[in-house]
Amino acid sequence: MKKLIIAGASGHGKVIADIALKNGYEEIVFLDDDESIGECAGFPVVGKVKEITTLDGHKIVAIGDAKIRRRIQEEVETVTLIHPDAVIGRRVEIGEGTVVMAGAVINSDTVIGRGCIVNTASSVDHDCRIGDFVHVAVGAHVCGTVRVGDAVWIGAGAVISNNITVCENCLIGAGAAVVEDLTFSGTYVGVPARLRACE
Template sequence: MTNVIIQGGGEHARVVLDCLQAQGLQVKALFDPNYSGDLWGVPQRGVYDPSFMPDARALIAIGNNGVRKRVAAITRHGYTNAVHPSVIASPRASWGEGNMILHGVIIQAQARIGNHCILNTGVRVDHDCIIDDYVHIAPGTVLCGTVTVGEGTFIGAGAVVIPGRKIGAWATIGAGAVVTRDVPDYAVAVGNPARVIKYTNVA
């Protein structure tokens, strides 16, 4: 049976821990300097220790995409995926490692998901979508067919992206937005239809 450690100890880490335990995996520790004690019987060990159970697999359960990428750069454990038993995924879909595919997600045929992504509660990813690394798709979001999402992008809760649209890297899509046009890298887009209101330059 796979032993797992979690990088992160906050609210998102609780959801990921719940998901991993539902999969029947053995979570041995959570690492986060802001937390101590234990969470549902799992010890919270403070600062990450790369020598702790070196054969265990890791997940970086941190919602912020930029922070998750930075933590991945210093994590020495190999990775696993959290895939809740309620997920419906086509056998023709694929994903990399370090992903958190949470309760009630649906992934359709030929969707491709990179590494260290979060597909949060109830996300719908339709056919032929391509999702790059370190993306976070918030609860209830719908990506219609052939949508492309660039690295590090955050898509807010309940957003809808119509078929064939491209969202660039490190963009932000507001909650409830309806994306009907392509969104450039680093853009912040909100509303229905979604409009770019500003740009950021921080990953």
């Protein structure tokens, strides 16, 4: 029986469970450190996150915080999950432990790193280089030939214009429009996006 162990009994975990079912998984269990959570989306929570190293089955980390996601993912081998209604172009590479949600579009010759979230109805266009543990949130759009460093969070509905470079550990607020390179790690908001706080 094809079994998936999901670390993180969260809303994000629920969406991953749906994708897993559509990818032929027959058994799904969650791990979470909050002992008060007994189930998630109808699937049992069977232990704490640290137990992920001891259990048999395919594994994925469903935790939004990039630092935590990275720490857990570096202890185990994880699967890559792609919703069948995502559109993936030719010559696209998608790293281990990355999830691609429904309605996402990733266009030709783009590389997506490890442990990323390409969330619902977002897009990453052609020739992009997206680092590890990046979150392209719901409805965000990354135009062509963009470079995004590790652990960047691109907020819901944000847009990164073409040919832009975003350095690691940036948080781009919901609805922001990034129209010039971001060379300092920090939080950027607005149209055009401006630095609001340093990392």
